[in-house]
Amino acid sequence: MKNFKIVNFVNVFIYIFILAPLLVVIISSFNTAEYLVFPPQGFTFDWYHEVISKGRYTQPFWNSIKLAVVTTMIALPVGTMIAYAISRYKSRFNDVLQSFFLSPLVIPTLLLGIGLLILVSNLGVQMYFPRLLLAHVVIVIPYVVRTMIAGFAGMDKSIEQASIILGASPIKTFFLVTVPLARPALLASGFLSLVVSFDELIIALFLTGPGFNTLPMTIYSDVQFNLSTSLAAISSLIIFGTVLLGLLAVLLMGVNKKS
Amino acid sequence: MLKRIPANWILLAPGIVILLLAFVFPLGRLFIYSFYKTTSSGAIEPAFVLDQYIKFFTDTYYLEMLWRSVYVGVIVSAICLVLGYFLAYGIARTKPKYRIPLLMLIALPLLTSAVIRNFGWIIILSKKGILNEILIKLNIIHQPMELMYTVSGVIIALVHVMLPYMVLVLYAVIDGMDLNLEKAASNLGANKFKVWWYVTLPISKPGIVAGTLLVFSITLSYFITPSLVGGSQVKLMATEIEDQTIQLLNWPFASAMGVILLITMLIVTSLYKKALQSKYEGANT
Amino acid sequence: MKLNKKWLVFLIVLFAFSFSGCQGSSSGADTSSDSTGDASSKDPQKLVVTSFGGAIQEAQEEYIKQFEEEYNADVEVVTLYSADALAKMRAEKNNPSLDVVLFSGGQEQIAKDEGLLMELDKSIIKNMDNLYEGAVHPDGHSVTFGYESLGLIYDENRVAAPPTSWKDLWKEEYSGNVGLVDISNTYGYYFLLAASLMEGGSEDNIQPGLDIITKLIPNTAAIVSASPEVGNLFAQEEVMIAPFDSGYAYTFAEQGVPVNFATPDEGGIGIYMTANVVQGSKNPELAQQYIDFLLRPEIQALTAEGGGYSPTNVHTELPEKLSDILPNGEESFNNLIHLDLEKVNNNRSAYTEQWNKLISN
Numbered sequence: 001m002k003n004f005k006i007v008n009f010v011n012v013f014i015y016i017f018i019l020a021p022l023l024v025v026i027i028s029s030f031n032t033a034e035y036l037v038f039p040p041q042g043f044t045f046d047w048y049h050e051v052i053s054k055g056r057y058t059q060p061f062w063n064s065i066k067l068a069v070v071t072t073m074i075a076l077p078v079g080t081m082i083a084y085a086i087s088r089y090k091s092r093f094n095d096v097l098q099s100f101f102l103s104p105l106v107i108p109t110l111l112l113g114i115g116l117l118i119l120v121s122n123l124g125v126q127m128y129f130p131r132l133l134l135a136h137v138v139i140v141i142p143y144v145v146r147t148m149i150a151g152f153a154g155m156d157k158s159i160e161q162a163s164i165i166l167g168a169s170p171i172k173t174f175f176l177v178t179v180p181l182a183r184p185a186l187l188a189s190g191f192l193s194l195v196v197s198f199d200e201l202i203i204a205l206f207l208t209g210p211g212f213n214t215l216p217m218t219i220y221s222d223v224q225f226n227l228s229t230s231l232a233a234i235s236s237l238i239i240f241g242t243v244l245l246g247l248l249a250v251l252l253m254g255v256n257k258k259s
Numbered sequence: 260m261l262k263r264i265p266a267n268w269i270l271l272a273p274g275i276v277i278l279l280l281a282f283v284f285p286l287g288r289l290f291i292y293s294f295y296k297t298t299s300s301g302a303i304e305p306a307f308v309l310d311q312y313i314k315f316f317t318d319t320y321y322l323e324m325l326w327r328s329v330y331v332g333v334i335v336s337a338i339c340l341v342l343g344y345f346l347a348y349g350i351a352r353t354k355p356k357y358r359i360p361l362l363m364l365i366a367l368p369l370l371t372s373a374v375i376r377n378f379g380w381i382i383i384l385s386k387k388g389i390l391n392e393i394l395i396k397l398n399i400i401h402q403p404m405e406l407m408y409t410v411s412g413v414i415i416a417l418v419h420v421m422l423p424y425m426v427l428v429l430y431a432v433i434d435g436m437d438l439n440l441e442k443a444a445s446n447l448g449a450n451k452f453k454v455w456w457y458v459t460l461p462i463s464k465p466g467i468v469a470g471t472l473l474v475f476s477i478t479l480s481y482f483i484t485p486s487l488v489g490g491s492q493v494k495l496m497a498t499e500i501e502d503q504t505i506q507l508l509n510w511p512f513a514s515a516m517g518v519i520l521l522i523t524m525l526i527v528t529s530l531y532k533k534a535l536q537s538k539y540e541g542a543n544t
Numbered sequence: 545m546k547l548n549k550k551w552l553v554f555l556i557v558l559f560a561f562s563f564s565g566c567q568g569s570s571s572g573a574d575t576s577s578d579s580t581g582d583a584s585s586k587d588p589q590k591l592v593v594t595s596f597g598g599a600i601q602e603a604q605e606e607y608i609k610q611f612e613e614e615y616n617a618d619v620e621v622v623t624l625y626s627a628d629a630l631a632k633m634r635a636e637k638n639n640p641s642l643d644v645v646l647f648s649g650g651q652e653q654i655a656k657d658e659g660l661l662m663e664l665d666k667s668i669i670k671n672m673d674n675l676y677e678g679a680v681h682p683d684g685h686s687v688t689f690g691y692e693s694l695g696l697i698y699d700e701n702r703v704a705a706p707p708t709s710w711k712d713l714w715k716e717e718y719s720g721n722v723g724l725v726d727i728s729n730t731y732g733y734y735f736l737l738a739a740s741l742m743e744g745g746s747e748d749n750i751q752p753g754l755d756i757i758t759k760l761i762p763n764t765a766a767i768v769s770a771s772p773e774v775g776n777l778f779a780q781e782e783v784m785i786a787p788f789d790s791g792y793a794y795t796f797a798e799q800g801v802p803v804n805f806a807t808p809d810e811g812g813i814g815i816y817m818t819a820n821v822v823q824g825s826k827n828p829e830l831a832q833q834y835i836d837f838l839l840r841p842e843i844q845a846l847t848a849e850g851g852g853y854s855p856t857n858v859h860t861e862l863p864e865k866l867s868d869i870l871p872n873g874e875e876s877f878n879n880l881i882h883l884d885l886e887k888v889n890n891n892r893s894a895y896t897e898q899w900n901k902l903i904s905n
Contacts, residue, residue: 018364018422021368021379024378025371033779035800084270085271089265091267097271101278102476103282103521103524106476106480106521108520110500111513111514114510114635116281118285138277142473146428147431150431150469151431151432151465153432184434185432188362192427202483205624206635210592217623219372220372221598221623223374224772226598226795226799227374235371238370382780407766486769490767490769491726491768492767493904494900508634
């Protein structure tokens with residue numbers, strides 16, 4: 001038990017570190033001044049009212065959600081398949097494949113964005129959602145692959161083997177045994193993929209065009225000119241929304257357990 | 260017909276097709292650019308020369324920058340590993356219903372725009388910032404520390420934003436772990452630390468490898484946060500690539516730097532894996 | 545447990561409510577783009593234009609509604625900073641998605657050299673005849689719809705007497721409180737050139753500028769690269785004075801940051817906001833009509849109010865509130881130091897390297 005306490009004690013400090021800059025932003029968002037400044041000089045909800053009533057961020061917000069969800073729906077299975085192939089099948093190409101699927105991470109997204117823009121504009125692809133989706137799938141796959149490889153490696157292989165020995169087909173084994181066992185890894189990589197896509201700015205800047213704005217792009221466009229307090233308000237709204245979702249999850253799981 | 264193709268290649272096929280189409284192909288174009296010439300106005304001239312690479316490797320300014328990038332990447336990965344391990348361990352050992360909310364809490368930095376986050380850092384890290392004030396009041400330091408626009412500040416801000424990646428990957432492994440092993444070990448009389456050292460740590464190795472590699476790779480290519488927190492005094496490969504691409508329009512040089520970054524990552528990764536493999540035998544990650 | 549369920553219901557309702565609220569208001573704001581389509585029999589022509597985001601984009605989006613109605617057009621505004629816009633234009637050269645691009649950092653010269661811009665037609669852009677001399681670029685590919693001056697912005701509460709010269713930056717009283725902008729930002733680059741001109745250098749010789757800025761660096765509180773960060777430095781009282789432009793000074797002051805702008809005696813450096821038509825635009829006539837629209841006196845006044853860009857049309861009259869703060873009038877326009885863009889752009893790469901090596905030590 002003693003060890004647990006040390007972990008918790010250290011974790012409190014780490015959580016403070018994670019939340020500190022965000023708290024500054026949240027506190028500043030209630031400031032009366034029109035520009036971002038700390039400490040605040042007054043208290044008002046005006047900026048929240050402005051953000052919500054102007055509706056500037058609503059459409060981009062939904063666009064980002066849509067993009068993140070569809071990206072995850074594609075990248076998660078594709079990435080899991082790759083990770084499974086690398087973890088469970090012996091091949092002399094495995095090392096090369098791993099590096100290959102990790103490499104999009106290391107190329108600054110700017111270069112990838114420009115490379116892709118040259119390609120799609122030469123091909124004449126003007127559909128902004130599909131071309132952005134494709135790019136997002138590419139940058140998200142490495143996260144999924146990395147996480148799932150780690151997840152598969154940490155798993156007890158004997159259960160899978162037992163299933164096969166007992167006569168289940170590999171496909172059946174995969175869905176009935178491997179996937180449930182890999183739940184934490186699937187959860188983590190799905191979550192990563194949602195977040196990475198939702199937050200991505202640079203590729204979106206190059207690949208989208210008129211009519212399809214993502215939330216990071218809209219914030220970027222406002223930030224470029226001036227740091228107004230309403231930007232702290234929109235960021236705080238996202239933070240509150242995430243925390244609310246988290247609380248909702250606690251409640252839902254609590255209810256599930258009890259009933 | 261289909262049966263002749265090994266199962267693993269079928270599994271890999273969609274991923275390979277997507278990456279070929281939307282990664283290899285467009286970047287191949289930039290790879291070719293890296294052998295082009297740049298005129299003084301930044302215009303691109305098709306050629307096959309090593310000018311860009313020669314420029315990079317003959318100037319200590321750029322070599323130092325590469326070294327600084329690798330160094331920052333290693334430090335950030337190491338700090339993230341320690342902090343992330345504590346967090347992931349804590350989450351995996353907490354009640355199931357608190358796990359998702361805690362993971363979401365940790366991911367908050369990623370959901371906040373970099374520029375807005377940077378505002379938070381200015382308030383905390385600057386000379387007259389909150390951190391310096393607290394530390395001076397507590398008599399821990401007497402002179403305010405210079406953190407904004409320094410490598411240390413960049414490392415702090417990068418750890419902050421890389422931590423979620425590390426935690427999620429570690430969590431994926433630690434949570435999937437068989438708790439019975441730990442129990443068995445402690446029933447057999449090992450103390451908590453020994454249980455962790457001999458049982459938990461080796462099982463979490465795949466997560467450690469995956470997490471550090473992930474964080475290292477992203478750090479190498481991350482440029483918004485370093486350019487904001489580091490200002491112009493802290494030049495990293497990724498921020499320089501941004502400058503060369505957008506401000507100076509020197510795409511051949513930027514591409515060459517991208518290629519160099521990629522090769523660096525491959526070298527560091529394989530060295531890291533070799534080092535690990537010689538330490539722990541037979542691990543397959 | 546009952547409590548749990550109540551909370552759950554409450555949260556769901558709250559969530560549903562907040563989002564439906566957002567949606568309702570957004571549909572109200574979004575109708576502007578399609579309202580013109582219903583009004584006329586012909587489908588509106590599409591036009592894609594860039595803007596710089598923030599307050600200036602808000603102002604532009606507002607007056608674009610008028611343009612859409614007059615010309616039966618459907619205008620989409622894309623936020624792109626000048627350098628980003630040029631990179632994007634270059635990448636999609638063969639299939640441009642933009643029609644009208646606005647530049648603020650002299651990018652039009654590069655764009656024209658790379659064949660990315662169309663020549664402008666005076667018979668469509670009639671307002672070109674009403675501009676100050678020098679607002680139409682000699683090569684005929686771009687036109688200045690607003691200008692700024694690079695000078696000194698200072699904290700009006702903490703700086704006793706307004707600065708009068710670039711040299712004031714080096715004053716002992718500001719030591720530790722000078723803000724600088726990195727050369728990767730056009731304003732930072734122009735300041736380096738201004739310092740060089742002051743010390744007897746030129747666009748082709750920045751060594752004198754580098755030498756004197758070397759002496760300034762120990763006095764700086766920060767060297768930032770993003771423009772809005774300069775406002776932040778003043779808001780947090782990290783700096784008292786910085787070489788920056790009149791447009792941003794206006795924007796910051798509008799937000800309530802206590803800053804003021806002063807033109808140095810050596811002359812402010814001219815920063816010209818240009819409007820350009822992208823080569824290969826599918827709708828060149830409408831694109832030029834849009835530029836003509838931007839040059840109208842009443843629209844220039846709105847641009848000035850939104851972003852602090854001083855007007856270039858001889859007929860534009862600014863309300864007193866603006867004419868007091870913003871540089872304006874033909875004399876002010878002519879007094880600006882007009883940098884040689886070709887040299888400025890050609891040397892940028894080399895200068896950036898020199899500058900980076902200087903400040904990273």
